[in-house]
Each structure stands twice: as structure tokens, then as C-alpha cells.
Amino acid sequence: MKFMPDIYQVICAKCGGVCCRSYEIFLTKCELEKIKRSGFDFKYYKYGAGWLLKLGRGPACAFLKKGIGCRLKKKFKPLDCDLFPLGFIYCRGKFEFYLLKECAYHKKIIPAEAKKIRKRILLRLKTWSETERETYSRLIAARPKSSMIAV
Numbered sequence: 001m002k003f004m005p006d007i008y009q010v011i012c013a014k015c016g017g018v019c020c021r022s023y024e025i026f027l028t029k030c031e032l033e034k035i036k037r038s039g040f041d042f043k044y045y046k047y048g049a050g051w052l053l054k055l056g057r058g059p060a061c062a063f064l065k066k067g068i069g070c071r072l073k074k075k076f077k078p079l080d081c082d083l084f085p086l087g088f089i090y091c092r093g094k095f096e097f098y099l100l101k102e103c104a105y106h107k108k109i110i111p112a113e114a115k116k117i118r119k120r121i122l123l124r125l126k127t128w129s130e131t132e133r134e135t136y137s138r139l140i141a142a143r144p145k146s147s148m149i150a151v
Ligand code: SF4
Pocket: 008, 011, 012, 015, 016, 017, 018, 019, 020, 084, 085, 102, 103, 104, 105, 106
């Protein structure tokens, strides 16, 4: 479940998970250990202070199933999945949040809504180490600036 469930229930159903076919999801150590307990088969590789979930055939995330969507239960889902189409850059102890235009429906997500949910995201980010935050930030910072809207 995303941080903005009401909006996402409608738009993600229409979209069918473009984001689940386009990106390798960032995993912290704790998230990787959790997913391993889900019982699914998946591939991943080391990236900085964390890991990236390898895209499978399609290409698509190993957990995406046609007609069903994500098969990963909420309790196993990494923050990167819940966060999208928001992302953050962590710099000198501060988080800057962005709405990522790669989401085909990003215009339907009102920046004010995005601001409201930041508190909940920050709570989950307390469990991430400094280096995990910095590694995730590298992925976001590598995107073209024109594809990001500060929120
Ligand atoms: S790309 Fe956007 S609308 Fe589509 S599934 Fe991902 S978050 Fe939902």
C-alpha cells in the first residue's frame, strides 16, 4: 500500500504498474532480510550501503503478476515501493522530497497531499542508517532534474 492509498487505489489500477517495470527497487539490509522471509524467489545485487532488486523477465519486478499486481504483502514491501512517485535526496541531515514525473499520473498527485504524508515517511526513514539514506539519494540524484518536482 502506498502512502496515499485513496489516490493510488484509483490511479495505480489504471496504470498497471509502470513503475514496477521500470526501476530496480532499493532495499536496506533490514528490508532485504524481510523480503527473504516472503517465500518468493527473487534476484538482487549489492549497491552502496544497500541492494537493488533485479528486474526479471519482461522486464518487470519479480513480484509483479499480470492481472494481480504486486504479490508482495504490505509487511514485506520496501519503502522505495511505498514511496514512489515520491523520492528524496538526503543531504547534511536534511531530506528534500520530490515528485517524480516518471509516474504517468503524477499530475493527479497534488503537491499539498505529498507534503502531508512526509511525516509518515520520515518516521519510517528513522530506521534507515545515514549511509542507506545517502545511497538511496544517489539513485534519485542521478535522474534528470527536469523529471523532478520539489514538494
Ligand atoms: S507509475 Fe504511478 S500510477 Fe503507475 S503504478 Fe506506479 S505509482 Fe501508480
